[in-house]
Amino acid sequence: MDNILNSSINDSVPPFQVRTSGMVRNMPYHSTPGTKEGDIMLTVFLGGQGFYHSAGRIQKIRRGMVGLVGPGNPGLLIADPKNPYTHLYCRFRGGYAVVLAGRILEKRKSRFFEYDKFAKLAETLKKMGHMNRSELPTEMGRRELLLSEALLMLDGKLEDTVQKNISTSTLRYYLEEGISKPTDLAEMAEYFSVSKATLCRQSRKCLGTTIQKYHEQIKMDWAKELLKLGLFPIKDVAMKLGYSDPLYFSRVFKDYSGKSPSEWMEDSSSS
Numbered sequence: 001m002d003n004i005l006n007s008s009i010n011d012s013v014p015p016f017q018v019r020t021s022g023m024v025r026n027m028p029y030h031s032t033p034g035t036k037e038g039d040i041m042l043t044v045f046l047g048g049q050g051f052y053h054s055a056g057r058i059q060k061i062r063r064g065m066v067g068l069v070g071p072g073n074p075g076l077l078i079a080d081p082k083n084p085y086t087h088l089y090c091r092f093r094g095g096y097a098v099v100l101a102g103r104i105l106e107k108r109k110s111r112f113f114e115y116d117k118f119a120k121l122a123e124t125l126k127k128m129g130h131m132n133r134s135e136l137p138t139e140m141g142r143r144e145l146l147l148s149e150a151l152l153m154l155d156g157k158l159e160d161t162v163q164k165n166i167s168t169s170t171l172r173y174y175l176e177e178g179i180s181k182p183t184d185l186a187e188m189a190e191y192f193s194v195s196k197a198t199l200c201r202q203s204r205k206c207l208g209t210t211i212q213k214y215h216e217q218i219k220m221d222w223a224k225e226l227l228k229l230g231l232f233p234i235k236d237v238a239m240k241l242g243y244s245d246p247l248y249f250s251r252v253f254k255d256y257s258g259k260s261p262s263e264w265m266e267d268s269s270s271s
Contacts, residue, residue: 034074
């Protein structure tokens with residue numbers, strides 16, 4: 001695919017070197033080579049669409065995709081004039097950057113691919129701002145550090161580190177903090193800085209069940225204690241635990257406890 005796949009680290013150059021960075025938007029007739037000057041181009045697509053032409057093939061590009069194109073036969077990227085793409089870009093080189101890019105391409109098997117954490121990646125590229133220089137830097141700077149973060153994210157190294165923080169205790173702490181809210185996997189995945197799929201896979205290993213069922217169990221344990229106090233009507237207990245429909249709450253509670261909320265309250269007060 002790209003001749004960078006077999007690249008090795010060159011100790012004579014900095015590990016990461018950014019030549020250009022910025023954003024393309026509101027350009028219906030935009031077209032550009034996949035990369036140039038022997039560099040590697042990283043792009044993150046935020047909206048609209050376009051087409052990547054390479055080796056006689058055309059690939060549709062849309063929101064949520066990431067591009068990583070090396071200097072070998074870079075192809076041509078063209079915006080759709082009716083719905084032009086918006087994308088962030090960073091053109092780079094660097095001893096370790098080249099190795100990481102090759103590794104990412106080897107895993108992805110494509111220069112343009114869907115990436116579920118594209119928004120987080122975009123935030124990293126946005127911090128680079130607009131910059132265009134003819135010469136590559138001889139020392140690492142702020143943009144080079146951001147490039148390293150972006151490539152490590154795509155390579156999965158940052159996610160591997162964060163995954164170590166997903167444990168039974170951290171999951172329970174997060175879910176108890178959100179006891180009054182419905183279970184939101186997307187929000188939870190963002191908190192732990194992993195994809196939703198990774199969150200679900202890792203949490204099942206820790207909890208032995210799904211996040212939704214575990215959160216529901218915590219809510220029902222709390223419901224038993226709140227109902228036992230007898231200080232709140234059933235509908236208020238339901239609201240405190242993130243259930244807007246008291247009837248649905250009552251059904252879930254009975255499934256877990258074998259009794260309705262009112263029966264549980266009566267038994268608790270008489271004991």
